[in-house]
Amino acid sequence: MVSYKKDKEISFGPMFRKIILFALPIMAMNILQLLFNAADLVVVGRFASKEAMAAVGATGAIINLIVNLFMGLSVGTSVIVAQDYGAQDAKAIEKSVHTSITVSVIAGITVMILGLLLCNPMLIMIGTPADIIDLSAVYMRIYFLGVPASMIYNFGAAILRAIGDSRRPMYYLVISGITNALLNMYFVIVLNMSVNGVAWATIISQYLSMILILWCLIRNEERTIRLNLRKLHIDREKLAKVIKIGLPAGLQSLLFSISNVLIQSAINSFGTAMVAASSAAGNIEGFVATPMNAYYNAAITYTGQSMGAKKYDRIDEIAKICTILTFATWIIVGGLTMIFSRPLLSIFNSDPEVIRLGAIRINVLMVAYFTCGIMNVFPGLTRGMGYSVLPMLCTLIGACLFRIVWLVTFFKWFRNVYMLFACYPVTWALAGIGQVVSFFYARKKIRQEA
Numbered sequence: 001m002v003s004y005k006k007d008k009e010i011s012f013g014p015m016f017r018k019i020i021l022f023a024l025p026i027m028a029m030n031i032l033q034l035l036f037n038a039a040d041l042v043v044v045g046r047f048a049s050k051e052a053m054a055a056v057g058a059t060g061a062i063i064n065l066i067v068n069l070f071m072g073l074s075v076g077t078s079v080i081v082a083q084d085y086g087a088q089d090a091k092a093i094e095k096s097v098h099t100s101i102t103v104s105v106i107a108g109i110t111v112m113i114l115g116l117l118l119c120n121p122m123l124i125m126i127g128t129p130a131d132i133i134d135l136s137a138v139y140m141r142i143y144f145l146g147v148p149a150s151m152i153y154n155f156g157a158a159i160l161r162a163i164g165d166s167r168r169p170m171y172y173l174v175i176s177g178i179t180n181a182l183l184n185m186y187f188v189i190v191l192n193m194s195v196n197g198v199a200w201a202t203i204i205s206q207y208l209s210m211i212l213i214l215w216c217l218i219r220n221e222e223r224t225i226r227l228n229l230r231k232l233h234i235d236r237e238k239l240a241k242v243i244k245i246g247l248p249a250g251l252q253s254l255l256f257s258i259s260n261v262l263i264q265s266a267i268n269s270f271g272t273a274m275v276a277a278s279s280a281a282g283n284i285e286g287f288v289a290t291p292m293n294a295y296y297n298a299a300i301t302y303t304g305q306s307m308g309a310k311k312y313d314r315i316d317e318i319a320k321i322c323t324i325l326t327f328a329t330w331i332i333v334g335g336l337t338m339i340f341s342r343p344l345l346s347i348f349n350s351d352p353e354v355i356r357l358g359a360i361r362i363n364v365l366m367v368a369y370f371t372c373g374i375m376n377v378f379p380g381l382t383r384g385m386g387y388s389v390l391p392m393l394c395t396l397i398g399a400c401l402f403r404i405v406w407l408v409t410f411f412k413w414f415r416n417v418y419m420l421f422a423c424y425p426v427t428w429a430l431a432g433i434g435q436v437v438s439f440f441y442a443r444k445k446i447r448q449e450a
Contacts, residue, residue, distance in 0.1 A: 015302070015314060070250060083305070095238045097225050099235045101217075123140070166297070249383060270417065277356075281345065288366070289376075307384065378391075386442075397430075398434045
């Protein structure tokens with residue numbers, strides 16, 4: 001039997017308090033990650049050049065495209081460990097943990113090789129401006145050397161979150177993030193390096209976070225998730241479950257990234273100032289997306305635990321709480337982001353044109369950002385119940401397919417930055433409607449089976 005701690009077990013305490021306490025460390029972790037990522041852009045934007053800043057920003061869509069398919073498998077890890085933990089099945093948890101870490105190692109090496117091979121062709125394919133393409137390629141080659149560490153950290157963090165521990169992944173990210181920020185300043189300001197300095201700082205911090213998460217799993221007081229490096233192997237049954245949940249999630253992220261690459265290509269067509277502006281605005285918008293991501297992780301964890309413990313009535317309560325939190329976050333954080341958009345953008349770059357274009361993007365997206373939250377949170381509920389294909393299809397049709405349609409119709413007919421960025425809220429709304437319908441379908445099926 002699993003030795004539960006009272007603050008982690010699903011049957012104790014009101015759900016609102018549990019979700020908030022679980023989500024807050026994830027929010028803090030993600031906000032810190034955004035600050036550290038923003039530090040990359042601020043340092044190169046202020047102490048290198050606008051071109052260096054644009055070069056770092058232009059790589060994001062491609063990096064996500066290559067990484068997200070495999071990173072989605074960590075969603076499968078989170079769900080199966082949460083379900084095993086809810087069912088108090090110690091042997092199943094042990095198999096899930098060791099299989100997941102083994103998969104993360106294989107996935108990390110695979111992504112690193114793909115990234116090194118594909119970075120140049122993909123930068124050319126999306127029309128990266130000629131004055132930044134060489135800098136972007138340098139950044140990506142170095143960045144992908146750190147992907148194995150990032151993959152292992154994310155799978156390890158998924159294991160800890162699955163049992164309700166969202167604090168320690170945050171602590172480790174704080175340590176690695178501070179290291180990243182200090183190295184950024186040292187490499188760029190002191191050693192006069194450019195994007196290569198920022199990239200080396202990133203991968204050093206990634207390997208530090210990997211070491212910390214592995215040390216935590218190896219020495220963990222919760223014996224059921226304790227990692228023994230000698231027991232690393234792939235259990236076929238557990239791998240099948242990870243793939244069943246994680247592969248559709250990874251495909252969803254991949255398809256979403258493909259649509260983002262197409263949008264990035266359209267952004268690139270407006271020139272270097274637009275690339276720099278969009279990169280800065282995207283980092284600022286991330287502070288609104290961060291709480292949504294935390295609610296998504298809470299939805300997966302507590303829905304998965306509820307399924308394992310056969311407490312199906314809790315799922316509706318989890319859905320209501322996450323929806324309320326999503327709307328509250330949009331009103332408060334989204335509103336403040338719109339009000340202070342220009343001062344925030346000026347932190348990244350003082351160029352008036354960069355600030356003007358960045359403000360346009362922020363205002364267009366923030367008006368309906370709650371639709372992005374709904375689109376992100378409800379797949380967590382559905383996947384926690386064991387249904388992962390439905391959310392993928394909703395994203396494929398509602399977001400990816402309609403983004404392509406938007407780009408070849410409305411954006412082509414009325415080619416301006418407003419029509420380009422309107423693509424986001426329109427497709428978020430369509431995908432969000434599909435995700436809500438999928439949740440109710442899965443919920444009905446679960447109740448019928450119960």
